Amino acid sequence: xxxxxxxxxxxVDTDKMFATLDLIKAxxxxxxxxxxxxxxxxxxxxxxxxxKGFYAAGGEDTSRTAAFExxxxxxxxxxxxxxxxxxxxxxxxxLAACLTTTIVxxxxxxxxxxxxxESTLTGDMDVRGALGVDDEPRNGFERIGVSFRVxxxxxxxxxxxxxxxxxxxxxxxxMVTNGVPVVVDVSIx
Amino acid sequence: xxxxxxxxxxxVDTDKMFATLDLIKAxxxxxxxxxxxxxxxxxxxxxxxxxKGFYAAGGEDTSRTAAFExxxxxxxxxxxxxxxxxxxxxxxxxLAACLTTTIVxxxxxxxxxxxxxESTLTGDMDVRGALGVDDEPRNGFERIGVSFRVxxxxxxxxxxxxxxxxxxxxxxxxMVTNGVPVVVDVSIx
Numbered sequence: 001x002x003x004x005x006x007x008x009x010x011x012v013d014t015d016k017m018f019a020t021l022d023l024i025k026a027x028x029x030x031x032x033x034x035x036x037x038x039x040x041x042x043x044x045x046x047x048x049x050x051x052k053g054f055y056a057a058g059g060e061d062t063s064r065t066a067a068f069e070x071x072x073x074x075x076x077x078x079x080x081x082x083x084x085x086x087x088x089x090x091x092x093x094x095l096a097a098c099l100t101t102t103i104v105x106x107x108x109x110x111x112x113x114x115x116x117x118e119s120t121l122t123g124d125m126d127v128r129g130a131l132g133v134d135d136e137p138r139n140g141f142e143r144i145g146v147s148f149r150v151x152x153x154x155x156x157x158x159x160x161x162x163x164x165x166x167x168x169x170x171x172x173x174x175m176v177t178n179g180v181p182v183v184v185d186v187s188i189x
Numbered sequence: 190x191x192x193x194x195x196x197x198x199x200x201v202d203t204d205k206m207f208a209t210l211d212l213i214k215a216x217x218x219x220x221x222x223x224x225x226x227x228x229x230x231x232x233x234x235x236x237x238x239x240x241k242g243f244y245a246a247g248g249e250d251t252s253r254t255a256a257f258e259x260x261x262x263x264x265x266x267x268x269x270x271x272x273x274x275x276x277x278x279x280x281x282x283x284l285a286a287c288l289t290t291t292i293v294x295x296x297x298x299x300x301x302x303x304x305x306x307e308s309t310l311t312g313d314m315d316v317r318g319a320l321g322v323d324d325e326p327r328n329g330f331e332r333i334g335v336s337f338r339v340x341x342x343x344x345x346x347x348x349x350x351x352x353x354x355x356x357x358x359x360x361x362x363x364m365v366t367n368g369v370p371v372v373v374d375v376s377i378x
Contacts, residue, residue, distance in 0.1 A: 010232075010233065011232035011233025011234075011235070012233055012234075012268055013268060016268060017268055020266075020268070020320075021320060021321075021322055024316065024317060024320060024322050025322050028317060028323070031315045031316045031317040031320075031322070031323075031326070032313070032314075032315055033313075033314045033315075033316050034311055034312065034313050034314070035275070035277050035278050035281060035311070035312045035314070035330075036278075036281070036309065036310060036311050036312070037278060037281040037282050037285055037309075037310045038285075038307070038308065038309045038310075039282070039285035039286060039289055039307065039308045039309075039310070040305075040306070040307050041289050041292075041293060041303070041305065041306035041307070043199070043200035044199065044200025044201055044293065045200075045201075045290045045293070045294075046200070047285070047286050047289045047290065047306070049281070049282040049285055049286065051274045051278045051281075051282065054264070054278075056264075056266050056267075057266055061264060061266070063264055063265045063266065063271075064264050064271055065271075066271075068273060068274040068278075070259075070274065070279075070282050072282070072286035072289075072290070074290065075243070075245075075250060075252055075253050076252045077209075077245050077246055077250065077252065078245075079201055079202060079205060079206055079209070079294070080290075082252075082253055082254075082255075084257060085240045085257040085259065086224070086286075086290075087283045087284075087286040087287030087290065087360065087361045088224050088283070088287070088360050088361060088364075089224050089225075089226060089240045089243075089257075090259075090279055090282055090283035090286060090361075091280065091283040091361055091364060091365075092224060092225070092226040092238070092240075093226050093228070093238040093240065093259050093261070093279055093283075094276045094277070094279035094280040094282075094283060095276075095371070096226055096227075096228035096236070096238055097228060097236050097238065097261035097275075097276040097279060098276030098277070099373075100228055100230050100236045100261075101234050101236065101261070101263065101269075101275075101276065102319070103230075104230060104233065104234070105234075105268070114230070116229075116230065117229070117230035117236070118227070118228065118229050118230070119227065119228045120225065120226075120227045120228075121225060121226045121227075121228070122223055122224070122225050123223065123224045123225070123369075124221070124222075124223050125221075125222045125223070125224070125360065126220045126221055126222075127213065127220045127221075127222050128213060128217060128220040129358070129360075129363075130291070130358055130359070130360040130363075131209075131210060131213060131220075131358075132210075132354075132358050133210055133213050133214050133220070134217070134220075137220070138363055138367070139358055139359060139360045139362070139363035139364075140360040140361065140362075140363035140364035140367070140369060141224075141360075141364060141369050142369075142370075143369065143370045143371070143372065144369050144370070144371045144372070145371075145372050145374075146371060146372065146373045146374070147373075147374050147375075147376070148373065148374070148375045148376065149375075149376045149377075149378060150375065150376075150377055150378075151377070151378045156377040159375075159377045160375055160377060163373075163375045165321075167373055169318075169319055169320075169321050169328055170319070170328060171276065171277050171314065171318075171319040171328045171329045171330075172276045172277060172279075172280055172329065173328070173329075173371065174318075174319075174327055174328035174329035175277075175280060175328075175329035175330060175365065176280075176364065176365075176368065176369055176371060177368050177369065177370070177371050178327070178329070178368050179365065179366050179367050179368035180312075180329060180330050180331075180332065180333050180365055180366065181331075181332045181333070181366070182284070182332070182333045182334075182335060182362065182365060182366050183332065183333070183334050183335065184288075184335045184336075184337065184352075184356055185334075185335070185336050185337070186336075186337045186338075186339065186348075186349055186352045187336070187337065187338045187339075188338075188339055188340070188345040188348045188349060189338060189339075189340045
């Protein structure tokens with residue numbers, strides 16, 4: 001007799017997940033990652049990021065075979081032609097995506113099968129700051145609201161715990177709420 | 190005799206830009222904007238944001254005719270299948286895009302014609318934080334490096350001033366360096 005166990009939950013290979021966690025616990029140096037983006041201006045509010053290589057687990061990644069090309073733009077009222085979502089909207093996307101993936105991974109680790117995870121994010125901005133019209137409003141969002149709707153095969157309290165744990169562990173939530181030191185250097189050719 | 194003046198510089202309609210600035214100075218209530226994203230989980234590390242509607246200048250926008258659909262994912266080492274750039278990479282894209290567009294707009298306002306704007310961004314992360322293996326490293330990037338290469342028809346000092354002014358006015362740079370209050374609410378169906 002043998003038991004066949006499918007270790008995939010929520011689309012996440014939990015055997016691989018726990019093996020990764022054990023490996024990183026044993027060799028903390030493998031936890032050093034570096035992600036990257038290169039960006040090029042294409043005219044007006046249109047620019048494009050290319051994202052491919054990253055450093056992870058002691059070496060340069062070779063698994064990602066194709067680059068992601070991501071276009072940014074602005075709507076007409078902000079002097080663009082909608083060549084892509086605008087940068088502040090991409091920040092909302094980054095936050096939504098990170099919280100969602102973290103919810104899915106936390107649920108998988110806790111044997112919770114999710115049925116759906118949906119969210120709506122809003123960011124309120126007084127554009128006088130970014131436009132340089134007034135020094136009082138800040139440049140970015142004054143506040144961000146995130147509204148999650150989650151369904152799964154666990155009691156409400158357990159699902160709420162999963163979301164709360166994800167909020168405490170999300171990389172982008174940490175960065176957006178706490179800020180990150182950014183060093184800008186400029187070369188003029 | 191009449192002079193025909195092309196008011197477009199760096200792909201930005203500067204007449205429209207100065208008219209917008211004057212209007213917002215005169216009626217600060219028009220400066221209240223709200224951007225939005227909705228996100229849906231598609232399995233594992235794959236989720237997708239839909240971005241279209243926003244509130245601007247006293248009403249709901251009607252100019253944007255199509256939604257942007259933006260897919261997120263994770264590489265294999267983070268248990269995904271590369272269905273898109275990962276959330277932290279999208280944050281780098283948001284920062285690159287915002288600084289670039291702000292450089293282009295500031296240059297247009299200051300009568301500087303740019304030839305190229307390119308940037309490389311790096312974000313260093315100890316993933317023990319986000320993976321919940323260790324409480325000491327933060328979840329997000331410890332630091333972000335941004336390296337700009339800018340060329341244009343102005344002396345080096347003037348181009349450096351443009352970049353420095355853009356850094357001081359960029360919405361996403363403000364949010365990433367200073368943080369934003371985020372309120373998360375959860376509905377369990």
